[in-house]
Amino acid sequence: MLLEGKTAIVTGSGAGLGLAYAQELARHGAAVVVNDVDAEAAESAVASIRSEGGRAAACVAPVGSTEAAEQLVSTAVEEFGGLDILVTNAGILRDRSLLKMTDEDFDAVIGVHLRGTFTAVRAAFAHFKSHQVPGRIICIGSPTGQRGTFGQTNYAAAKAGIVGMVRTWALEMRRSEVCVNAVIPVAATAMTKTVPYFQKAVEADDRGEPMPDFFRKTLGFGTADDVAGLVAFLASDDAAEITGQVIGAGGDRLQVWNHPQAAAEALHAGGWDVEALQGEGRRLIEEHLQTVGEKLPELPAELRPEQG
Template sequence: MSLSGKVAIVTGSGAGLGLAYAQELARQGAAVVVNDVDQATADAAVASITEAGGKAVAVVVPVGESEAAEQLVSAAVENFGGLDILVTNAGILRDKSLLKMSDEDFDLVVNVHLKGTFTCVRAAYAHFKENGVAGRIVCIGSPTGQRGNFGQTNYAAAKAGIVGMVRTWALETKKAGVCVNAVIPVAATAMTKTVPYFQKAVEADERGESMPAFFRHDLGFGTAADVAGLVAFLSSPQAEGITGQVIGAGGDRLQVWSHPEPVATEYHEGGWDYEAMQSEGAALVRGNLQSVGEKFLPLPDELAPEQQA
């Protein structure tokens, strides 16, 4: 087990994707600090790890503020003697279209996802640097942060911001030997469970059956466990030298996302004033329009959602 002797924090790990990450890290030998906002959920997550022979403790606190981040790091040190790995997974949803989204909806999501990632990474990196630990940091992004999604202004902003921070942190932590990467999971979650398009995949998963190949292969959509292997690998010594990357996992698919690069470049002597934009610039822009939002393949007839009577 390549993570034997390592200590990990996984935020938002009481259930779902976060629990799968925590369980896999423990399976690979790491002691895990489980985090959730609900005591019973956190305790059940810890039990699932310890009953399988792993080591885990629970810290029940909402991430966001610096005090929560410090509490998580302290728990790792006090219970297991140190800290080597941080996985920032905690998040909430408050989906509404732009004109219906309140300040509170926006602030709550950004505080947990974006600020929570920032405060936890800052606290973990401070520990790494002070103790000479070549730590591993894995921040969880989303296809929404990469491509956008209707009704998710707050979530898209937070997830895109996380990727921006990861690229910056990779520069700032490199000298200390710390690796920081983002993972883009595509898996059955509480959110995808409500989307009719994924109905047959989620139902198969809930029955303990393998999802249809269309979902696993063609869409790269799978279970939480399908993403956990990537998270564990990026948390391991074997991931040395891999930093500042955005890597997607889902079903049978693994993807390395490109960093934004210009797709077209032209020059106009004297600059691009309004007249130059009309006469020449508009054609460059219109000829290179980029798509937005996720593009899903048409469902085969046998996988179409069942119509409710």
């Protein structure tokens, strides 16, 4: 099996995308530490893995603190004898537009997503390095972190920050042969279920039917299982040459995101003072303005949400 003999931690895996990742890793032979703040959800996830012949144990802890990160690693070592794979998936939402967002809203999301990723990766890498394990780290990003979304200042900052950390860690971990990548899922979640645009896709999924091709192909939007395969692949020995990358998955689509680079450049003798910027500089900038946010195509008539 692809991950036979490996042990994985998946944060925030009591339900949703995290559960799909944990189940897929177990399906390919990995023992999995399921993490969630909800003990009942964590135990249910463990039971679902064991019922399919997999190995799993629960670690109930809110990610973010150093103590929680060390508890995750300790659980993997105590229950299964080591650690090979970390998937940082845990997250929360506190969506509000900028003037309505409180300090508490901002800090809570940053604490779980950004600090939770940082502390968990630091603890896992310490184990990998001290035990000479060529580990695999998969950090879950978001299209919001790549492009921005109205009302998600905190979430966008956290997800963009995760990608920045992944690129830095790829440099720092290369000598230890540890691979670290970011995955950008585009899938039905509790959040997308409330968005009318995705109504027909979610309804099809709830009925156990394939989503319409418009969603799966045009949008690259699918189910949690459509993303889980990428997570399992990046966790495997087959992905030993892949690190520092940002890879999207959703529906029938796989994407490799480029690293930010200049869209245009020009030189001005003596530097760019205000007068130069008012002329040549302004023209350069305005001719290369970049898009902001995700621009979704118009839904075909048959896929538009029902009124009333």
